[in-house]
Amino acid sequence: MRMAFYGSSLLSCYWNGAATYYRGLLRALAAKGYDITFYEPDVYGRQDRRDIEPPQWCSVVVYDGTVAALKAVAGKAGEAEIVIKASGVGFEDDLLLQEVMNAARPEALKIFWDVDAPATLADLKTSPEHPLRRSLAGLDLVLTYGGGDPVVDTYRAFGAADCVPIYNALDPETHYPVAPDNRFAADLGFLGNRLPDREARVEEFFLDPAATLTALKFLLGGAGWQDKPMTANVNYIGHVSTRDHNVFNVTPKAILNVSRSSMASNGFSPATRVFEAAGAGACLITDDWLGIELFLKPGEEVLVARDGRDVREILTALTCEKAARIGKQARARIIQEHTYQHRATQVDRIIRICSRNLEAAQ
Incomplete structure (x- = not known):
């Protein structure tokens, strides 16, 4: 047709x-x-x-x-x-x-x-x-x-x-595990454009934890953040081409998903970055929203944060071994049910x- x-x-x-x-x-x-x-x-x-x-x-x-x-x-x-x-x-x-x-x-x-x-x-x-x-x-x-x-x-x-x-x-032919790249080295990475109904949530879930966890490295990608105040431990790299999404997702210890306000309040609206990160085998930390268990199991396939304080606590306790295990389990679930x-x-x-x-x- x-x-x-x-x-x-x-x-x-x-x-x-x-x-x-x-x-x-x-x-x-x-x-x-x-x-x-x-x-x-x-x-x-x-x-x-x-x-x-x-x-x-x-x-x-x-x-x-x-x-x-x-x-x-x-x-x-x-x-x-x-x-x-x-x-x-x-x-x-x-x-x-x-x-x-x-x-x-x-x-x-x-x-x-x-x-x-x-x-x-x-x-x-x-x-x-x-x-x-x-x-x-x-x-x-x-x-x-x-x-x-x-x-x-x-x-x-x-x-x-x-x-x-x-x-x-997930499209498994475009988003999959690759070798890490030091250009994207960080403890937590977030990739998303600066939008009015996302900005306050990025401050809460990403920039505020970065400001208090000064010993950790944070990676920010996406358009529009160049004049946004951020601490020295945040590496802002601007727009990231899709050809670099896999390496962006696999290199940091964890990747953050922050929903736009309307998506978070409505629920049942997983962003593309959720599946891109899981497809690459990344350990995903996401803000809390209704329906997430339909896609990934909290605590085993994804880590869920209600606010910036939760993000700080998750990052402080997260080991490389646990992050790798969560990423592996997330990829298996997505491949099986959500391509x-x-x-x-x-x-x-x-x-x-x-x-x-x-x-x-x-």
């Missing part, structure tokens, strides 16, 4: 946390026989910072950040049996949704894929006239990056025909059921 997928970027992870998610899922779907074209706008300097070239398993169309170019690529939706508009494309999202769904054939399966459901739903709750809210009745399905029952129930209440979470996962092959099987099943139901109703 031909799939037209309109998203932020497949080729660049620069200010684009969904890149790993898109790559893993679409690659696995292509292996199941889907003919996929991914449409992404040339915005935010992402094309100048590509970390992969167009892959063989998916056609990629990059269009100018203009309304005329947007309308031209939106018209291509009429050539596909499955039409997907993702959230957070980054250029005229509301117009793109309208144009893509107008161009889609009546018999095509029309899907909205929300890669930031808590934030999207917060907007819908405060804006009854939001274009997405008005469009839900014309869509066949909403898929989400995560969120669990709270997100599913809210989307259905807003008029979605159905909503299914498709969680992040993108698992997620693609789920998506394929959902698409086929929805397509059959759509055919029967026409």
